[in-house]
Amino acid sequence: MPGVSRGRRGGAGQGSGRFRVRHYSGAYLNAVDGKSRLSVPAPIRETIESRSGQKQLVLAPAEHNDCLVGYDLTRFESLQAEIGVRFAGDYGPARSDFARAMFGMAETLRYDDTGRIILSPILKDLGRIETTVLLLGGGDYFELWSPEHLLETPGQDPRLLRTVRALCAARGR
């Protein structure tokens, strides 16, 4: 099972060494408790801090899927800069409409000393998240899925689906 079961707890990891990890990879299945708290997997936290130097992340709804996308602040701010280029010289309503959607739905969250964030009801709704979150590395960002919803989303790589099923099974669900 390449990729499965390497992390400390939740799933496929990127190694636990002290190396500076500059990209997000691996799959992790973590719980959302009654207070809507979610532990951000330690390898992802390490990458966040390695890339941005902050214990903060930005969560926003994905554009084409019912899931959430997570960015470190460095990546998020570069997104902002890309928008400035994309709308350069454009002072019409399209720019403000875009910014409203992008920033209005984005939440900047800080995780505590135990590595947990609190998911607002809005984020949980936008990401179809209930009691379990699947975190998937995506290079310079990561995704948060409802595992059930990913499994029934068409067009996924069957090997990824196997990995997800293995994680769910390992957790007893």
Next chain:
Amino acid sequence: MPGVSRGRRGGAGQGSGRFRVRHYSGAYLNAVDGKSRLSVPAPIRETIESRSGQKQLVLAPAEHNDCLVGYDLTRFESLQAEIGVRFAGDYGPARSDFARAMFGMAETLRYDDTGRIILSPILKDLGRIETTVLLLGGGDYFELWSPEHLLETPGQDPRLLRTVRALCAARGR
């Protein structure tokens, strides 16, 4: 309030850490009381102070919508320079018209120790604001909307509308 309720009171948070937050993000639904007082959400206050070092903000009418735009003082001062760029070589009335609208109707407000500002009748009229205000992050500024009015404004991202409806429902309105 059972079911969807979150945030200290109204909306999406960005943590309370003392970390520098350089952009405005998230959606918050706050009340305007009988004295026209409005609580500026704590995360927005934190960004204001992080960016400008002042407990002050500037409110002005938006260019393309019937809503208000909020700036920290640092951002507001840089706006003047941008107007020079935007209207470079333009010696017609457009520039002065724009400047008149922007600066003539802008109000600089200081929030008190509980984080509240007082909305003048003029501002409330310009933003169509009555008893509830939706505050939306926009990157280096934020917007103040009447939630009902945003819901009926064409061209908005459906996920944003869903977010607004969820906020209204959480508050029981």
Next chain:
DNA sequence: TTCTATCCCATGCTATCCCATATCCACAGG
């Protein structure tokens, strides 16, 4: 005075902090 704006205090709610426990992985020793 009378009206209005600002300040101060009180309240209910919950996000956050702190401590405790269960769980798991890495590593080493048998």
Next chain:
DNA sequence: CCTGTGGATATGGGATAGCATGGGATAGAA
């Protein structure tokens, strides 16, 4: 190769502090 041990991680629960909001008191202005 299997198993025991230690350290880090993910998670639970209670206590606390911060936040949005309401109401009354106070200080000016008309």
